[in-house]
Amino acid sequence: MTDLHPIRRALLSVSDKTGLIDLGKALAGHGVELLSTGGSAKALRDAGLDVKDVADVTGFPEMMDGRVKTLHPVVHGGLLARRDLDGHVAAMKEHNIGGIDLLVVNLYPFEETVAKGADFDTCIENIDIGGPAMIRSAAKNHAFVNVVTDVVDYAAVLAEMDANGGQTTLGLRQRLAQTAYARTAAYDTAVSTWMAKAIDTSEPRRRSFGGTLAQSLRYGENPHQTASFYTDGTESPGVATAVQHQGKELSYNNINDTDAAFELVAEFDPADGPAVAIIKHANPSGVARGATLLDAYKNAFDCDRTSAFGGIVALNQPLDEATAKEISGIFTEVVIAPGASDAAKSVFAAKKNLRLLTTDGLPDPKAGGLTYRQVAGGMLVQDKDVGFVGLDDLKVVTKVAPTDDQMADLLFAWKVAKHVKSNAIVYVKDKATVGVGAGQMSRLDSALIAAKKAERMAEAMDLPEPLTKGSAVASDAFFPFADGLLEAVAAGATCVIQPGGSMRDDEVIAAADDAGIAMVFTGMRHFRH
Known part of the structure; x- marks a missing residue:
């Protein structure tokens, strides 16, 4: 392979025309011949640039509503021909095929079309065919051809041309080719994922995954692990779309824990009042509602003050000054909320290591989707756990029924147990x-551990007894034996919510009746491994 190679002829065909005119002018300044199609050609021509239509080069007009315009040997021959092989060069001369040294293509906006909720036929029409074909041709022949699929790469190509007399290095062309293949793979992933859902295929025989680099991370879960953060194009509120107002870059663990915190707090509708979740290592150390955000934070903090140190705080309402001051009382890694007042931001400004993230809303706890987990040799894929249990779904199985206040606490505990x-x-x-x-x-x-933590907090707060006395308790799965339930009773629980479904349900129900407590079954489990 040669290292430096000149760009003499470029084909520009883009749906996103950001930076197109400046790119065209810079290329023209290097004496590059410009080829283009449709709207791209018009935009370049309107800017006063000399552009040749691909249709004039191929001898075929654009047809079939633009579906067929670049699928032609003159185009793909110009992209695929190896300039170092006599046979390829001879074929180019024989068939009047000019080499194409730079391809600039970004694809039909399929992902954006789907995100807007377009109908099936409209989505199909926004599947690009010629673009991916050209991209793959150019990427394969990167020894001689530069392929650009992202606007952000325009500057790198022009910088190398400026530095090398209109030429680019092999290193750049290789990096551009890798990006190009990843782009077409992600594009095909978006199409295949959408189509599986559109035709109601829950288990397609082949499935692919794609993402775009959002951030190179300092390290992964541990310093000896490398890590990166990729986004999937989803625009829903969350850590991937949040605005960071201050603090150093988020780490791998920060992102994971912040996502867990925000997904949890979103379970509590802000219309029903403020809620706060404090997360440590992806588990909640405290979750609470309150008359105000400040009250909610204090109540969540009091569940486990020790674990809250260095934790993640998520709020279901915009952060206010009073709550910001209270949070600032201990070391906190990240705070995420659907907005923050200027006064609250000013409070945090003095905490240079605290990251403040804001979003334009909360995640939808009932929104579907898929979750993925890699295992050796494969990938586990499942629906996101959006299971919901309301008052009407509960079955009282004990002689004593919960009071209204107990039922409210049981449902609250059930939402937390899910996370x-x-x-x-x-x-x-x-x-x-x-x-x-x-x-x-x-x-x-x-x-036992939960009860012990409550005892420790009672001592720290100088309370006469642990707050588990008179509490409601949730178990994410059924009690296989009565011992777990009896431990909760010993801790002071007066009512229980659990899925039910154990072979020993009768034994567990009898134990609850003997203890004089209420118990309800949900019929739904919330394992989270």
Whole structure:
């Protein structure tokens, strides 16, 4: 392969015309012949540039509503011909094929069309065919051809041309080719994923995944691991679309934990009042509602003050000054909220290591989608857990029924348990968590740990008894034995919410009746591994 290679002829055909005119002028300044199609040719010509239509080069007009315009040997021969092979050069001369040294293509806006909710036929019409074909041809022949699929790469090509007398280096062409193949792969992923959903195919025989680099991270979960953050083009509110107002770059763990926090707090409708979630290592250390955001934060903080140190705070309403001042009282890694007042931002400005993220709304807890997890040799794919349980879905299975206040706490605890690593036990009192047990191999151990945390907090707050006394408790899956339930009773729980479905349900129900507590079944499990 040669290293430096000149750009003498370029084909520009873009749907996103950002920077097109400046690029065309710069290329013309280097004496590059410009070829183009449709709207791109018109835009360049209107800017006073000399442009040759691809139709004039191929001898065929654009036809079939533009579906056929670049699928021609003169175009693909110009992209694929190796300039170092006599046979290729001879074929170019024999068939009057001019070499194309630069291809600039960005594809029909398929992803944007789908995002706007367009109908099936409109989405089909926005699937680019000629663009990906040209991109792959140019990328394969990157020894001689530059292929540009992103506006951000215009500057790199022009910089090398300026530095090398109109030539580019092999290193740049290789990087551009890799980006090009990734772009067509991501494009095909978007099309195939959309089509699987559109034709109601939940388990397509082949599935692909794609993303765009948003951030190179300092490291992964641990310093010896490299990591990056990629986005999938989804525009819904969340960590990927949030605006960062201050603080150093987010780390791998920051992004993971912030996503967990925001997804959890979004379970609580802001129309029903403020809610705050504090997350540590992707598990909630405290979640609460309150009359104000300040009250909600204090209540969440009081569940586990120790774990809140260095945690992630998510709010379901815009951050205000009073809450910002309270959060500033301890070291906090990230705060994410659907907005923040100027006064709140000013409070955080003094905390240079605290990251403040704002969004234009909350994630939709009922929005569908897929989740992915890599395993050795493959990928596990499942629907996102958007399971919802309301008052009418609950089945009272004990002699004693929950009161209205208990039922409210049970449903609150159930929402939190959905976001706690299994096995999960969550104690709630007055719409605030007072004990969380997460990620244990035994449900009994989770119940014990949550109760022990509550005891420790009672000592720290100089309370006469742990807040688990008189609490509601949620279990993300059924109690396989009565021991876990009895541990919750010993901690002071007076009502229980759990899926039910164990072979020993009768034993567990009998234990609840003997203890004189209320218990409801949801019929739904919320494992989170």
